[in-house]
Amino acid sequence: MSVKAVKLIQPGEIQGMPDDDTPLLVVVEAGEMFRARAARMQVLAAQQSDSPWLAFCAQLMQAQVDCLSRVQAQPIDENVVRESFIHKLPPFSITTWLPEAQWVIVFKALAEALEAQTLAPGVRGALERVKQTALADQIRQAKALLAAEDAALPADAVPFIGATLQLLWSIQAKSVSAFVELHKGESGLCPVCGSHPVASVVRIGERDLHRYMICSLCASEWYAPRARCTNCETPKEVGMLGDTRESALQGECCEECRGYLKLMFQAKEPSLDAVADDLASISLDLALSAEGFSRTGRNLFFTVGQTPATT
Ligand SMILES: [Zn+2]
Ligand SMILES: [Zn+2]
Structure with missing residues (x-):
């Protein structure tokens, strides 16, 4: 596939923050989200039936x-959540919150759900290696994945750890739904957990044409003005590169920091899911x-620079 620049947007066209009641932060219902994903x-x-990797990803998401x-949400302290949002601190920060007791329960549940499926030998072997890993090392690897310390991670453990972490955080995220209006302004990282986005999506329906960043961990969605680099503060225009002008997925590319984030147009593919489509x-x-x-x-099913070892 070759890409070409399909559109350049000048600074004057850059969209600002909404001045109506468009929500700036949306937390999802985890069951609905995981089923759709x-x-x-x-x-x-x-x-892409020639890809054992994607077939495995589908099995992992089904698990x-x-x-x-x-998977149960943990009780929250409403005052802590309220103060966190007011001071622009994520209430379930990846640097401070890892429910270690829940890790054991949720990883076990995920592993058993996977084992109920017909798995490729490579997948079964990789899962077995994670199960045999000492709990302290599992937790260490989970924290390394949260911190994007990719070099500290065995590549074939990453999808299982990432899927477990997504369950823990996505179930928890809904518990702050009464406080989302306390989130104001712009943010490069998830206001609920502090993780990087996986991609951004231009929504349809009630949030028609508004662009949201999608959290790679807890699946929360936060507003981001379009046509602006989501990685650096440059006021310059961004380029949109894609297969064709009509592609549902484009790369929003910044000449300043040379970074890109995928931009997905739900109007062109109503059932798209940021993690799956990524x-x-x-x-x-x-x-x-x-x-x-x-x-x-970021996508928690793999680390950049490592090829999926389970295929
Ligand atoms: Zn998040
Ligand atoms: Zn940039």
Whole structure:
């Protein structure tokens, strides 16, 4: 796949923050989100049926759905949540909050849901290695993945750890729904957990044409003005690079920091899911990398620079 610049937006066209009641932060219902994501991944994996990696991602997302009833949100301190939002600190920060007791329960539930499926031998072996890893090392690896310390991670453990962390944080995120209006302004990182976005999506429906960053961890969505680099503070225009002008997925590319984040247009693909569609569009990453741009989004199913070892 080759990419070409399809649009350049000048600074005068850069969109500001909304002055109406458009929500600036949306926390999702985890069950609904995981079910839609798994269904979307199934479709994408079927479209690229020569990819064992995508087939595995679909199995892992189905396992997330199948173990949802075993994942419980932890009680919250409403004052802490309120103060966190007011002071622009994520209430479930990846630097301070890892429910270690829950880790054991949720990883076990995920592993059992996966093992109920027919797994490729490579996948079964990789899962077994994570299960055999001492709990303290599992927790260390989980914290390394949260901190984007990719070198500290065995590549074939990453998807299992990432899927477990997504369950823990996504179930928890909904518990702050009464406080989301306390989030104001712009943010490069998730206002709920402090993680990087996986991509951004231009929504349809009630939030028609508004662009939201999608959290790679807790799936919360926060408003980001369009046509502005989400990675640096440059006031310069960004370029949109994609397969064609009509592509549902584009790379929003910044000449200043040479970073890019995928921009997805829900109007062109109503069922798209940022995490699933990101996994299924590696060809766009390769093409943008060949143009000299570096990925700024994160996807917790893999670490950049490592090839998936479970395929
Ligand atoms: Zn988040
Ligand atoms: Zn930039």
